[in-house]
Amino acid sequence: MWQLISKKLYFWNIFENTGSITIAVMEEFHDYTMMFLTIIITFITVFIYRLMTTKMTNYNFKENINLEIIWTILPMVILFMIAYPSLYYLYLFDLSMKPTVTMKVFGAQWYWIYENFDTEKGQSYSSYMTPDSELLNGLPYKLGWRLLETDTRLVVPYGTEVQCLTTSLDVIHSFSIPELGIKIDAIPGRLNSVTFQVTKPGVYYGQCAEICGTGHSFMPICLEALV
Structure with a gap:
């Protein structure tokens, strides 16, 4: 049974088997980026669902400075956490120490x-x-x-x-x-x-x-x- 499941998982795998350090790092960065993408999509889906199903309405809600600061700074932090390893791996791939x-x-x-x-x-x-x-x-x-x-x-x-x-x-x-x-x-x-x-x-x-x-x-x- 487990052999059959492992074969199915192998054929459903997005990537091929890693054969070098380069592709292993790419897969690691892909999983790292997908973590942020999954959290953002889940949050937006839940937020839209609550807006569509709730019966409560706040007509006096005009502005919220703290909320505006949060939704401005938080995306900047997320982009920095994605951009830093991306640039690091980009320059790492171009680095050649001493090829044999x-x-x-x-x-x-x-x-x-x-x-x-x-x-x-x-x-x-x-x-x-x-x-x-x-x-x-x-x-x-x-x-x-x-x-x-x-x-x-x-x-x-x-x-x-x-x-x-x-x-x-x-x-x-x-x-x-x-x-x-x-x-x-x-x-x-x-x-x-x-x-x-x-x-x-x-x-x-x-x-x-x-x-x-x-x-x-x-x-x-x-x-x-x-x-």
Whole structure:
């Protein structure tokens, strides 16, 4: 019974499983903000309900200085309590201490090009979507998600800070892996940077999040974190 309930809760979960510190912090901030939203909606609903159902009317109620001060200061306090952690996490995500690995990602029509930076030599390789015929005719343990599996995966070490530099060779693309909290635009002539740290080994899938042409739906991202 409990296994069935846990499976239902898993499928009804809003977010995917957290695979990095970035997405874990995002989920924590989401829950923190939803707490204030739930309190405000509940208060307004109860207040409107009492106004609609009460039979008492106060015709002499003109003004209340204390009430006006409360409903002016209280929203300011709530906004400050939401804005402070929001700005803190925003600057924290942009902070890069000392990345262990630096990867460069090129967006092209319609595939990805990955390049490893190494002290001795760099290695560049392209990543294309695996066709359905190869998925069906391949080995069972190599079967992946349709339209998400690629012939070459982006391999990064698990548990270390990874810096990803993105750019594009033609039009604007977007390097996005939701399970890791990564979404960064690949713009021609511009180099964007994002830093992340995978908290558990595994395979993580993503797609281009920018409409870049007719092959937009067929340039997936497949990242594999190894120990």
